[in-house]
Amino acid sequence: LCEDKTTPKNRDEKEILGYRNALNLIHENYPYIPVKPNYILQLHKELLKFTNLSYGGIFKNTANEIDMRLPDGTMQIIFKPLLPYETPQAIENICASYENTLNKELVDPLLLIPCFILDFLCIHPFNDGNGRMSRLLTLLLLYRSGYVVGQYISIEKAIADTKEVYYESLAASDENWHTEKNNPRPFIKYMLGIILACYREFEERITISEQAGAKSTAYDIVRYYVTQKLGRFTKNDVLNSCPNISSSSAAAALKKLTEEGVISRYGSGKNTFYASNTLHSTEQQTHLR
Template sequence: MRIFDYSKIKDRQWDKEIINYIGLIHECKGRQQLYLAQKPDELYRLVEIAKRQSTEASNEIEGIRTTQARLKQLISDKTTPKNRDEKEILGYRNVLNIIHENYEYIPIRSNYILQLHKELYSFMDVSYGGKFKNTPNEIDATLEDGSRVCIFKPLEPFETPDAIRDICDEYDKAISNYDIDPLIVIPIFIHDFLCIHPFNDGNGRMSRLLTTLLLYRSGYVVGKYISLEKKIQITKNEYYNALSSSSKNWMEETNDETPFIKYLLGTILAAYRDFEERVNLVSKKLTSKEMVVNAINTKFGKFTKSDILELCPEIGRATVENVLKELVEDGVIDRVGSGRSTAYLRKN
């Protein structure tokens, strides 16, 4: 069985790209604290949007989906789930809410991870919620054509409980005693969790929930306002490639987690940059049209109505539609496509 020893992380030399990521994220974290203190009212809508996007995107990665109308109703407790997918979506939303509201009181321990997994399946008529796997499994990737390929064979079921206990213990020691930056330890923990693949189902979603939990506990709360899961969904192929590269020779303890660390740090940094962009848009006293124009000016190439709604959370859908129509008529932007494929382009 693989031995986990995070004390070795302290002696590793990281390349310039990782060091730069860490420095930039630290700077963003400091600026975010100022935003949180100075502009709390403007951030409320960002929280609600991020919750919806996180729930949708993390489940979408696993092929679990529903309509936008049903998703909004489920997130806001205005309906009950109708099918298996909606039950899984509602379970994810509940776990995300638990983490948002209680992260300070959720230690990184096996029993707490099991409790979160049980909540993930609280609406499902399955027996494996809150239990470690009892059959061998594998890490699969879903390609763009919908096919699935095996990229890694994890630990056996009998090895799993001890492995999860060990990485939790090592994580706590690394954070408390080894003087290692959490931005290094968190990706390594998440990567080990995925390689162990401790559950019969829900491993990917649990890894993303645990990423949010670990970041929150270390003071990196950007995921509360910008969906990290959405960014992972958009870059799903890069995510699988980084995971696959970092998992080579994992069983032999000679793997290199660098690709996965870089991927996750890049995702976190992109979320922080989006946060600053969005909070600046919602905090200025502008008309609806001015806010939409400012949002458009941050976009390169094609953008959609949904892109603008994300950047302008204080404006309703109908208002955005009207402003976009007006800007097309004024010759400020061009409309391309129609129906669900409708997009827009800025004119020079």
């Protein structure tokens, strides 16, 4: 889908394609996309472009609630967003407040951005796609403030991998939001942790390439990665951490390293994973001895 090699066959795939296009818009044009309601609506329209939903690019026309399913199967309402008639003005207000505060340099952008996203999620301005829109807007605001790590590391994946903590911090920060007495700190701390984790992962990837050497082969790069890796890992983990090598090169390197006894292979097929038989490289082992 992302490489335009097939067409979407169901709603999930249509949503993936829409998200990809909206993401590309932000990657390529973020300096020219201001934080204004009309631009937010346009991004939402792009997000739902390939679905048969009629409300892409339009604020919600029915009340929506944020709920969760309990272990017994019943649904529990955990937050009631603003009503449809309140939504357009609320989005106008948070956009104006964000730009005004940012221009006055009253609050660091890394603190201000989570506050904007928190308000956006509490307003819940669309019938569908609010979570995806919040992540797109997070990227947009970070890029416009000079934090472009999302071009190299998936912030969306970092959030998905910690979704339980995400929902906990959101629930803690939206309490009493309607009366303007909520405490945004839990959500701010969570988002700062996500951004920091993405920068650390980016730094790790750069370090792998640098330590392996400019003239390193795919084998050299994979070998350096696996000798630093603690615990189990898969071929996809290797590809994510060594993005400059191909899938076939990674597979060949893993096969050779297994034969050499540097790593051990477990499972088969899609369940295949590996584990390093040594945590440190040869040079580090010599130094430690």
